[in-house]
Amino acid sequence: MPDRKDGPDVGELWRTWLTETERQWNTFFNDVMSTDSFGRFLGGYTDMYSTFQRMVAQNMERSLSTLNVPSRSDIIELSERLSGVEERLAAIESSINTLAEAVGHPSEPAAVTQLRPRRTRRPHAQPAEAQ
Numbered sequence: 810m811p812d813r814k815d816g817p818d819v820g821e822l823w824r825t826w827l828t829e830t831e832r833q834w835n836t837f838f839n840d841v842m843s844t845d846s847f848g849r850f851l852g853g854y855t856d857m858y859s860t861f862q863r864m865v866a867q868n869m870e871r872s873l874s875t876l877n878v879p880s881r882s883d884i885i886e887l888s889e890r891l892s893g894v895e896e897r898l899a900a901i902e903s904s905i906n907t908l909a910e911a912v913g914h915p916s917e918p919a920a921v922t923q924l925r926p927r928r929t930r931r932p933h934a935q936p937a938e939a940q
Contacts, residue, residue, distance in 0.1 A: 841847055873880045879887070 870880050870882070
């Protein structure tokens with residue numbers, strides 16, 4: 810591109826305007842946010858928001874209970890209980906393996922078999938193809 814010497818540099822004007830605008834906004838917001846009234850407003854807003862959030866959670870819990878649907882806290886409680894059961898089961902399994910080794914039985918993991926229900930229905934007989 811040819812170098813234009815006859816007018817102001819548009820890029821430099823844009824950078825200057827942007828820098829000055831940013832400085833003015835920063836000054837304005839620093840002045841506003843440093844006041845006590847802004848602190849009181851923000852504290853009140855935070856209290857109001859947390860109260861609203863607590864009310865929504867309580868209403869949701871009540872609604873889910875009415876519909877007989879587990880809530881988030883129910884699922885978390887169930888998960889914690891299940892983790893406790895798994896830990897106790899692992900401890901029992903470890904104790905059994907230790908006892909088995911002490912008696913002289915090799916401790917090998919038990920094979921998990923997939924139990925399938927007995928098949929009571931027979932497949933339909935295929936009709937003989939006409940020839």
